[in-house]
Amino acid sequence: MKKIFATLLALTMVMAMLAGCGSNNAAGDANADNSNNTQTQEPVETTLSGSVSTNGSTSMEKVIGVLSEQFMTDNSSVTVTYDATGSGTGIEAAKNGTCDIGLSSRALKDEEVAGGLVGTTVALDGIAVIVNADSKVADLTVEQIAQIFTGAVTDWSEVGGDASAISCVGREAGSGTRDGFESITGTKDACVLAQELTSTGAVIEAVKGNANAIGYASLSSVEGQDGIKALTVGGVACTEDTVLDGSYAIQRPFVLVTKDGAALSEQAQAFFDFATSTAANDLIKAAGAVPVAK
Known part of the structure; x- marks a missing residue:
């Protein structure tokens, strides 16, 4: 009986020791994992402000x-x-x-x-030459455009339209659109304008409201606008493709x-x-x- 009791006691002590070792190993593994997580944590990205x-x-x-x-x-x-x-x-x-x-x-x-x-x-950007939607004129050359804006041609009948005085609408001094338009058409400091306006939108509205008006505006501002139409210049329409390939003459x-x-x-x-x-x-x-x- 004493031998059986001693054997059981010994087995109990061995099991307790094994359990303690397992606990220590688990704790050690957990600490190792935490250490690894800390080392591999990625830095927080900064954002623009x-x-x-x-x-x-x-x-x-x-x-x-x-x-x-x-x-x-x-x-x-x-x-x-x-x-x-x-x-x-x-x-x-x-x-x-x-x-x-x-x-x-x-x-x-x-x-x-x-x-x-x-x-x-x-x-x-193409600089579109625009007229009122009711105008009969559909195409002008760069030379004709220059003649109109400098006052050498003053009546629409001279370029295929109905007999009526041409009203030229342009941008103010310092405008990039005006500078581009005048540089390309050779009309710098020579334009005779009925109206000199301070924005692209104002030019478009002025041409919409005057059947005899002609003006110029950015292609991006003209697309989809009612009441006006963009002329072809030398037979070439002002589009993204013709601006990119250089076939449309008036661009900047x-x-x-x-x-x-x-x-x-x-x-x-x-x-x-x-x-x-x-x-x-x-x-x-x-x-x-x-x-x-x-």
Whole structure:
């Protein structure tokens, strides 16, 4: 009996020792797991925040609008603002640092580049020559357009329309659209305008309201508009394809303006990189302009 009792006691002690070892091993394994988890934990990603200010061309409104909307959707802590002041003001704002990125609907001039500015083309835009929807005129050459805007041709009957005095509508001095139009047609400082307006939208409305009017506006602003029609120029319609292949004569670039050697803020640089990447191409097309990123 004593032998049986001793045997049972010994077995009990061995089992207790084994249980203790198992507990210690489990604790050790758990500690090892926790240690491994701590070592492999990935760092928390930082997100962009703050604001990006853009200033300039009224013709770039749709393009900047869609790019800003998508960028803010992707970066919810960033606000992109747009001040539609005209190309000249936007270029000056980029120069004096009152905005992050200036917007110009014309290429920078030599003196502006020499003054420390950099222009990056984000898209191309056709400048559509527009008349009232009821006009009989459908096509003009660049030469005829120049003659009309300089006053050499003053009656629609001279270019295939009904006999009536032509009313020329244009943009204000400093407008990128005006600069592009006058540079291409050779009418710089020679246009005779019945109305000189401060926005693309105002030009479109003026032509809608006057059966004898002719004006010019960005392709992206003209598409889908009632009450006006875009003329073909030398037989070529103003479309994305003809602007991109260069067959449409009256076109200009949409330009992001920055200061040479001056670093943008992190959020402004991210917006700039997005706007000039292929990721923005479909958005630019949807806004009626022609993307250039490849």
